[in-house]
Amino acid sequence: MAFYLGIDGGGTKTKFLLGNEQQILAEATTAGSNILRSGETPVRKALLAGLSEVCATAGIQTSDIGRVVAGIAGSSNHEARASLLAMLRQQISGDVAIVGDMVIAHHAALAGNPGVLVNSGTGSIAYGRNPVNQTARAGGWGFAISDEGSGHWIGRAAIAVALRRYDAQKEDDGFLHHLVAAVGASDPEALAQFANSTANPDFARAFPAVLSLAEHGDVTAKEILKRAGEELAELCHTVIGRLFNSEAEVPVAATGGIFRSSRLVFETFSSALHTRHSGALVSLSDADPAMGALMLARQHA
Numbered sequence: 001m002a003f004y005l006g007i008d009g010g011g012t013k014t015k016f017l018l019g020n021e022q023q024i025l026a027e028a029t030t031a032g033s034n035i036l037r038s039g040e041t042p043v044r045k046a047l048l049a050g051l052s053e054v055c056a057t058a059g060i061q062t063s064d065i066g067r068v069v070a071g072i073a074g075s076s077n078h079e080a081r082a083s084l085l086a087m088l089r090q091q092i093s094g095d096v097a098i099v100g101d102m103v104i105a106h107h108a109a110l111a112g113n114p115g116v117l118v119n120s121g122t123g124s125i126a127y128g129r130n131p132v133n134q135t136a137r138a139g140g141w142g143f144a145i146s147d148e149g150s151g152h153w154i155g156r157a158a159i160a161v162a163l164r165r166y167d168a169q170k171e172d173d174g175f176l177h178h179l180v181a182a183v184g185a186s187d188p189e190a191l192a193q194f195a196n197s198t199a200n201p202d203f204a205r206a207f208p209a210v211l212s213l214a215e216h217g218d219v220t221a222k223e224i225l226k227r228a229g230e231e232l233a234e235l236c237h238t239v240i241g242r243l244f245n246s247e248a249e250v251p252v253a254a255t256g257g258i259f260r261s262s263r264l265v266f267e268t269f270s271s272a273l274h275t276r277h278s279g280a281l282v283s284l285s286d287a288d289p290a291m292g293a294l295m296l297a298r299q300h301a
Contacts, residue, residue: 002066005054005092006294007047008104009033009072011122012204014046015290018054018065021298026057027290035083036074036142037200044087051091066094069297071104071289073123099296101289102127102137105255108292109285115251116243118236120228120258120265122204124150126235128250130243138238143200148231149265151258155203157224158210159195163188165220175213175220182209211262222264229268236269237276250277253285260286 001020008015014033018026030046030053032038038046055062068088075081075098088096102125106117116128124147125140143152162176166188176188183205185191195201213221236252244250252273259266270282 003058003060003064004294004297005051005065005068006104006290006292006297007033007050007068007070007072008101008288008290008293009047009070009075010101011037011073014050014072015288016050016054017288017290017294018058018060019294019298024294026054028053028057032073033084034073035080036077040083043084047084047087048091062091063093065092067297068092068094068096069099069104069293070097071099071101071293073101076100097296099293100127100137102140104292104296105287105289106253106292107296108287108289109253109255110251112295113251115253116236116239117253117255118232118259118269119256120149120151120232120254121256122151123147124153124232124235124256124258126232126239128239128243134243136239136242139235143203148235149228149258149269151204151207153203153231154210154224154228154258155206156195157227158206158221159183159191159203161220161224163192175218178209178213179206182206207258207261214262214264225262225264226268228258228262229265230272232265232269233272233276236273236280240277240280244279246277247279249279249281252280252282253287254282255285255287255289259284 006017011034012032014030016028028050030050033043033046035043084098114129114131118126126138129135139146162179180191183194185194210221214225273280
């Protein structure tokens with residue numbers, strides 16, 4: 001019997017699905033596996049833990065796995081990709097393929113068909129494929145310069161607005177108070193220190209607070225979420241323009257925790273995209289990218 005493994009490696013967690021040709025035999029979730037964000041040692045630990053768990057659950061050895069497809073954030077970087085391949089090939093004797101996390105998410109959300117995937121989670125990206133198998137992407141160039149409309153982008157924007165408001169008012173209003181609490185800071189100065197004291201501050205930690213404020217009617221929080229939806233629509237429109245003609249009907253799958261958590265982000269995204277491309281057929285997808293990776297592993301075996 002042949003065994004296949006799909007891996008979905010994001011910035012905050014990594015999911016493993018092990019199966020044969022027809023069934024899922026085991027799954028596991030470990031820490032994130034974006035080397036550019038977490039570093040090699042934590043990523044190696046996360047990958048080895050997940051491999052060990054799924055193989056133990058299924059009662060097989062890693063040497064029994066015939067093919068692995070791993071869609072891992074940050075793997076477009078050649079050095080990161082080489083390191084990930086080396087880590088997996090030390091454990092897997094079968095074929096190993098590393099692809100972008102957007103590839104497996106696209107395959108899962110659109111069932112292998114042409115269209116555009118827009119993912120907004122900790123980071124964000126738009127990725128599409130047309131009927132002649134041309135591909136294009138927009139965004140997803142990292143937290144410091146891109147990932148528009150993502151949880152990280154939303155948190156950073158909210159903290160920036162909160163501190164500007166604090167400068168103007170010199171008082172801790174409700175908006176700022178929620179963000180201070182969300183990141184575990186004690187006061188505005190500690191919030192600023194959180195934002196500036198590390199190379200990769202986890203701004204996405206502030207997203208739940210922004211969401212809660214918006215749901216309770218805070219105008220500033222709502223505007224930030226609307227801007228996120230508009231930024232994501234612009235990414236999608238860029239990809240559509242590169243792959244499809246202006247009159248084409250284009251399936252668009254919106255995926256990721258930001259879309260699932262915020263109806264306002266999704267509705268703004270849909271409206272803004274339809275304004276730019278009336279043929280966009282937008283749907284909210286909860287397809288599992290790890291299943292997309294497993295499907296690709298089975299398909300190419």
